[in-house]
Amino acid sequence: MNVLYFAWLRERIGLPKEELETKASTVADLVEELRGRAPRYQAAFADMSAVRVAVDQELVELDAPLAGASEVAFFPPMTGG
Amino acid sequence: MNVLYFAWLRERIGLPKEELETKASTVADLVEELRGRAPRYQAAFADMSAVRVAVDQELVELDAPLAGASEVAFFPPMTGG
Amino acid sequence: MAVCVQVDDFDLSAEMALMTAGRADIGALVSFTGLVREINGGGGMELEHYPGMTEKALQKIEAEARSRWDLQDCRIIHRYGPLEAGAQIVLVLTASKHRQMAFEAAEFIMDFLKSRAPFWKKESGRGWVDARESDEAALARWKAGITKT
Amino acid sequence: MAVCVQVDDFDLSAEMALMTAGRADIGALVSFTGLVREINGGGGMELEHYPGMTEKALQKIEAEARSRWDLQDCRIIHRYGPLEAGAQIVLVLTASKHRQMAFEAAEFIMDFLKSRAPFWKKESGRGWVDARESDEAALARWKAGITKT
Numbered sequence: 528m529n530v531l532y533f534a535w536l537r538e539r540i541g542l543p544k545e546e547l548e549t550k551a552s553t554v555a556d557l558v559e560e561l562r563g564r565a566p567r568y569q570a571a572f573a574d575m576s577a578v579r580v581a582v583d584q585e586l587v588e589l590d591a592p593l594a595g596a597s598e599v600a601f602f603p604p605m606t607g608g
Numbered sequence: 609m610n611v612l613y614f615a616w617l618r619e620r621i622g623l624p625k626e627e628l629e630t631k632a633s634t635v636a637d638l639v640e641e642l643r644g645r646a647p648r649y650q651a652a653f654a655d656m657s658a659v660r661v662a663v664d665q666e667l668v669e670l671d672a673p674l675a676g677a678s679e680v681a682f683f684p685p686m687t688g689g
Numbered sequence: 690m691a692v693c694v695q696v697d698d699f700d701l702s703a704e705m706a707l708m709t710a711g712r713a714d715i716g717a718l719v720s721f722t723g724l725v726r727e728i729n730g731g732g733g734m735e736l737e738h739y740p741g742m743t744e745k746a747l748q749k750i751e752a753e754a755r756s757r758w759d760l761q762d763c764r765i766i767h768r769y770g771p772l773e774a775g776a777q778i779v780l781v782l783t784a785s786k787h788r789q790m791a792f793e794a795a796e797f798i799m800d801f802l803k804s805r806a807p808f809w810k811k812e813s814g815r816g817w818v819d820a821r822e823s824d825e826a827a828l829a830r831w832k833a834g835i836t837k838t
Numbered sequence: 839m840a841v842c843v844q845v846d847d848f849d850l851s852a853e854m855a856l857m858t859a860g861r862a863d864i865g866a867l868v869s870f871t872g873l874v875r876e877i878n879g880g881g882g883m884e885l886e887h888y889p890g891m892t893e894k895a896l897q898k899i900e901a902e903a904r905s906r907w908d909l910q911d912c913r914i915i916h917r918y919g920p921l922e923a924g925a926q927i928v929l930v931l932t933a934s935k936h937r938q939m940a941f942e943a944a945e946f947i948m949d950f951l952k953s954r955a956p957f958w959k960k961e962s963g964r965g966w967v968d969a970r971e972s973d974e975a976a977l978a979r980w981k982a983g984i985t986k987t
Contacts, residue, residue, distance in 0.1 A: 534886055534958035535966050581956070584891035600888060600956075604969035607887075607916065607957030608788075608872055608928050608948055615737055615809035616817050665742035667805070681739060681807075685820035688738075688767065688808030689723055689779050689799055689937070702851035705871070713876035713924035719944075720869040721937065722854070727862035775862035788870065788948055789976070795868075796941050827938070 528593070530557075532571070533602035536578065539571040554580050555589045557599065571601070579604055609674070611638075613652070614683035617659065620652040635661050636670045638680065652682070660685055692747035692765040694738065699766045699780050708762050708784055715761045719791040721781040721799050727774035731814050736769040736778065739807035743767070746806045754783070754798050758790040765798060767808065800827045841896035841914040843887065848915045848929055857911050857933055864910045868940040870930040870948050876923035880963050885918040885927065888956035892916070895955045903932070903947050907939040914947060916957065949976045 531544050551557035558575065561568040572578065580587055581600045593599065612625050632638035639656065642649045653659065661668055662681045674680065693699075701720055709715055725734055747765050754763060761784040768778055781798045785791040802808075803824040810818040842848075850869055858864055874883055896914050903912060910933040917927055930947045934940040951957075952973040959967040 531888070533888055533956070534960070581888070581891055584888075584894055586954070600891070602888070602956065603958060603966065605953050605956055606959045606967045606969055607955040608952040608973075612739070614739055614807070615811070662739070662742055662807070665739075665745055681742070683739070683807065684809060684817065686804050686807055687810045687818045687820055688806040689803040689824075700851055701854065701869075702849055705850065709873065709924065713874070713881075715873055716875040718869075718871040718873065720850075720867075720871075721941070722867040722869075723937070724858065724864050724867065725862070726865040726935065732862070775858065786875065788872070788945075792870070792941065792945050792948075796937075799937055799941075 528596060529598045530561075531598065531600040533600065535603055536571050536601050540567055549593070551593055553589070553593060554582065554587065554591050554599065557593060558589070577603055609677060610679045611642075612679065612681040614681065616684055617652050617682050621648050630674075632674055634670075634674060635663065635668065635672050635680065638674060639670070658684060692744060692751055692767075694740075694743050694747065694767050694769060696768060696770045698768070698777055701780060701782070704764055704766070704780065704782055708764060708782065712761075714786070715784045716786045717784070717788040717791040719783050719788070719795040721779070721795050722777055723779040723799075725772050725774050725776045725778060728812070728815070731812060732774040733772060733776075733813045734818075735771050735811045735813075737809045737811065738767075738769045742807050743769075747802075750798055750801045750806065753801075754794045757797065758783075758785065758794040760785050760790065760794055763794065763798075765802075767802070767806070769808065797831055800824070800831065804828060841893065841900055841916075843889075843892050843896065843916050843918065845917060845919045847917070847926055850929060850931070853913055853915070853929065853931055857913060857931065861910075863935070864933045865935045866933070866937040866940040868932050868937070868944045870928070870944050871926055872928040872948075874921050874923050874925045874927060877961070877964070880961060881923040882921060882925075882962045883967075884920050884960045884962075886958045886960065887916075887918045891956050892918075896951075899947055899950045899955065902950075903943045906946065907932075907934065907943045909934050909939065909943055912943065912947075914951075916951070916955070918957065946980055949973070949980065953977060 528547050532540050537543050558572050582596045613621050618624050639653050663677045764782040766780040781795050783791040783794040913931040915929040930944050932940040932943040
């Protein structure tokens with residue numbers, strides 16, 4: 528599974544993208560797993576109310592399932608326009 | 609006093625502008641006076657709900673006074689934009 | 690910038706470039722361009738106006754918009770005379786810091802232009818265009834000095 | 839017309855000319871142009887986006903606008919990369935028969951672009967721009983399939 532990070536999440540975690548093997552069944556599970564890997568993930572995911580998630584390029588909630596997903600992205604609230 | 613006509617009022621009355629001496633004290637009085645002059649004025653002023661009036665280039669109601677006015681204009685509802 | 694009542698065509702990008710030249714405090718630009726629609730194969734129209742009063746009416750509309758919204762700038766161009774199908778009739782361009790003010794001011798100006806500026810349209814082969822009740826109704830939402838939303 | 843996510847600048851008059859070429863059934867064109875504002879003397883920003891998802895999100899926003907309003911055409915251009923103060927960021931251009939549809943559709947698209955398209959602004963010397971609560975609130979008025987007015 529490809530995991531992507533944008534904006535300050537990318538900066539805190541220190542990379543834009545990584546490939547992971549995971550058995551996490553939801554986005555929330557994946558976040559827990561990542562938090563366990565290193566303090567920089569803990570820093571990035573410290574306040575999940577400031578984090579948005581897309582699974583296969585569709586916005587989803589934290590409890591969204593990951594079954595069949597090939598791309599998960601984490602980023603702050605969007606500021607386009 | 610200059611009296612101006614626009615759009616189909618101009619066409620019905622047959623002229624864009626005329627200079628009048630009048631003692632009419634309101635716009636409504638002036639319309640009555642004009643109606644008495646010729647059938648083409650009667651045709652133009654047949655339905656006053658379809659006529660708008662400006663005195664000295666400001667939109668006014670039919671009962672507006674004419675004291676001091678130098679220019680009165682009659683025209684249909686506006687269709688700008 | 691002043692309002693303009695003219696026979697000549699206009700160029701939106703040029704107007705926008707003039708408006709933004711030498712400044713970077715504008716965040717939002719909204720434009721409305723009105724075009725002559727071809728109706729049932731009929732082409733073109735003649736736009737009559739009331740010289741003198743038209744300029745006054747447009748200036749009044751612009752001043753009212755500027756008093757209601759915090760606009761960085763505002764531009765109104767309205768053409769008159771013969772206009773072919775597809776031709777540009779009117780341009781309203783508003784500039785503000787944030788988008789909502791620019792949108793609302795442009796809508797406000799257009800609503801007033803439609804039924805409070807002394808223009809009359811005569812379509813080729815079809816005669817004088819009737820005022821639309823919906824245009825009169827659109828004005829009502831700006832009453833009492835409140836904004837729309 | 840397609841949506842476009844690009845580094846290059848755009849020209850509104852050129853986009854409008856493309857949109858109106860060879861047809862005379864458009865009565866109203868509304869454009870929104872977003873510019874980089876200079877804040878406290880700070881200049882420029884970097885606009886990051888999510889390639890792939892961005893295009894999808896813009897296409898979805900455009901399709902939704904077309905399903906809600908009877909638009910003759912619609913165009914969205916959003917830039918990314920480094921942008922100087924005063925630079926154009928985004929263009930939304932809508933075409934319809936009458937003005938209200940074009941205005942509403944352009945506002946709708948902008949409201950969604952602001953907080954539902956994956957772009958992130960980083961201002962030079964000031965860091966990441968926070969999302970504005972007013973932008974989230976603006977979305978609420980389009981809920982339940984009803985139009986604004």
